[in-house]
Amino acid sequence: MTIVSVYAVFADDEEAARIGRKMVEERFAACVNILDPCASIYRWEGQIETANEVPAVFKTGKETAAALVDRIAALHSYDTPCVVVWPVNRALPAYANWVCQSTGKET
Amino acid sequence: MTIVSVYAVFADDEEAARIGRKMVEERFAACVNILDPCASIYRWEGQIETANEVPAVFKTGKETAAALVDRIAALHSYDTPCVVVWPVNRALPAYANWVCQSTGKET
Amino acid sequence: MTIVSVYAVFADDEEAARIGRKMVEERFAACVNILDPCASIYRWEGQIETANEVPAVFKTGKETAAALVDRIAALHSYDTPCVVVWPVNRALPAYANWVCQSTGKET
Numbered sequence: 001m002t003i004v005s006v007y008a009v010f011a012d013d014e015e016a017a018r019i020g021r022k023m024v025e026e027r028f029a030a031c032v033n034i035l036d037p038c039a040s041i042y043r044w045e046g047q048i049e050t051a052n053e054v055p056a057v058f059k060t061g062k063e064t065a066a067a068l069v070d071r072i073a074a075l076h077s078y079d080t081p082c083v084v085v086w087p088v089n090r091a092l093p094a095y096a097n098w099v100c101q102s103t104g105k106e107t
Numbered sequence: 108m109t110i111v112s113v114y115a116v117f118a119d120d121e122e123a124a125r126i127g128r129k130m131v132e133e134r135f136a137a138c139v140n141i142l143d144p145c146a147s148i149y150r151w152e153g154q155i156e157t158a159n160e161v162p163a164v165f166k167t168g169k170e171t172a173a174a175l176v177d178r179i180a181a182l183h184s185y186d187t188p189c190v191v192v193w194p195v196n197r198a199l200p201a202y203a204n205w206v207c208q209s210t211g212k213e214t
Numbered sequence: 215m216t217i218v219s220v221y222a223v224f225a226d227d228e229e230a231a232r233i234g235r236k237m238v239e240e241r242f243a244a245c246v247n248i249l250d251p252c253a254s255i256y257r258w259e260g261q262i263e264t265a266n267e268v269p270a271v272f273k274t275g276k277e278t279a280a281a282l283v284d285r286i287a288a289l290h291s292y293d294t295p296c297v298v299v300w301p302v303n304r305a306l307p308a309y310a311n312w313v314c315q316s317t318g319k320e321t
Contacts, residue, residue, distance in 0.1 A: 003191070004303065005114065005191060005193065007219065007271070009247060017146065017148070020148050021148050021155065024148050024149060024150050024155055025155055027150075030149060030150055031147060031148065031149035031150070031189070032147065032148050032149070033116060033145040033146075033147050033160065033162050034145055034146040034147070034148070035142065035143070035145050035162070035249065035250075036142075036143040036144075036145070036249070036250040037250075038247040038248055038249045038250070039231065039247075039248040040245060040246065040247050040248070041231070041234050041235050041238050041245065041246050041248070042238060042244060042245035042246070042316075043238050043241075043244055043245070043316040048235065048238055048239055053247065055247050055249070055271070057114070057162070059189060059191075065303070065304060066304060069304060069305070069306065070306075073306050079308070080306065080308045080309045080312055081306070081309065082245070082273060082305075082309060083305065083306060083309070084217070084219060084273075084302045084304070084305045084309075085302060085303040085304035085305070086193055086219065086300055086301070086302065086303070087193070087194060087301060087303050088191045088192060088193065089111065089172070089192040089193070089194050090172060090173060090176060090191070090192035091176070091189075091190065091191045091192070092176065092177075092180050092187065092188070092190060094186070094187045095187045095188065095189060095190070095191075098187055102149075102150040110298070112221065112298060112300065124253065124255070127255050128255050128262065131255050131256060131257050131262055132262055134257075137256060137257055138254060138255065138256035138257070138296070139254065139255050139256070140223060140252040140253075140254050140267065140269050141252055141253040141254070141255070142249065142250070142252045142269065143249075143250040143251075143252070164221070164269070166296060166298075193300055194300070194301060195298045195299060195300065196218065196279070196299040196300070196301050197279060197280060197283060197298070197299035198283070198296075198297065198298045198299070199283065199284075199287050199294065199295070199297060201293070201294045202294045202295065202296060202297070202298075205294055209256075209257040
């Protein structure tokens with residue numbers, strides 16, 4: 001399949017919307033769904049910590065996934081943000097085409 | 108693994124619930140989790156657009172995934188909806204069996 | 215890739231937080247994002263049922279994924295809970311390292 005999903009977690013709504021919009025503007029992603037805030041529990045420097053964060057699901061081409069991950073990381077407020085690429089086995093061909101045409105270099 | 112997850116994004120709660128229920132009734136999916144509304148940012152005809160949409164995660168068998176994607180698309184209000192199949196590497200065997208028995212032809 | 219995502223659905227917030235925290239404490243997962251409650255529609259013993267449930271996304275190493283699935287199932291209030299492993303094709307190397315160092319045996 002020519003597209004992938006990218007799951008990323010942001011510090012708050014503002015960061016998710018700012019970086020989300022920039023990824024679409026800069027053609028790193030065709031679309032992003034910014035979900036409602038989530039409650040996170042994680043291990044950091046030996047302690048169990050909690051935080052409210054904002055998860056989002058990006059849609060991009062397989063060819064642009066690596067650049068999307070790196071660009072989100074460069075803009076993100078964390079040093080080591082969660083930005084993971086989930087493979088897509090199947091999608092509607094017209095949808096996949098739209099994602100690929102909306103990302104990468106302008107054709 | 109014999110099952111997959113299918114991520115789909117709907118125009119609103121009503122559409123997500125209507126199509127979600129139909130997919131379970133018609134045995135295209137064993138279950139659907141309709142998440143809270145999300146804020147979407149996307150590129151459409153050269154413009155950056157925003158919309159509130161409703162994401163959902165369906166659970167179905169590998170054999171019925173293609174039919175589920177096509178059936179959702181046929182009922183969806185968009186011409187090119189986001190309906191993507193995510194592979195599952197592992198699940199509890201009893202859960203996978205339940206998903207497969209709840210989808211496809213009645214045995 | 216050395217890490218995976220694990221999507222699990224819990225009966226309510228309390229169960230999601232209790233089991234979620236335990237998985238991080240016991241090093242079965244590095245982190246969990248507990249999403250807002252979702253509306254579920256599913257087939258059970260021939261009937262279409264609905265329920266409010268709580269979905270969560272865990273992050274763990276490939277090596278610990280099977281143990282995480284089994285441990286969640288052992289603690290879960292359902293006999294056959296949805297706990298599915300989603301493959302990750304790419305992540306920031308530093309992030310993947312953190313996930314692996316936060317799971318499995320203490321090094």
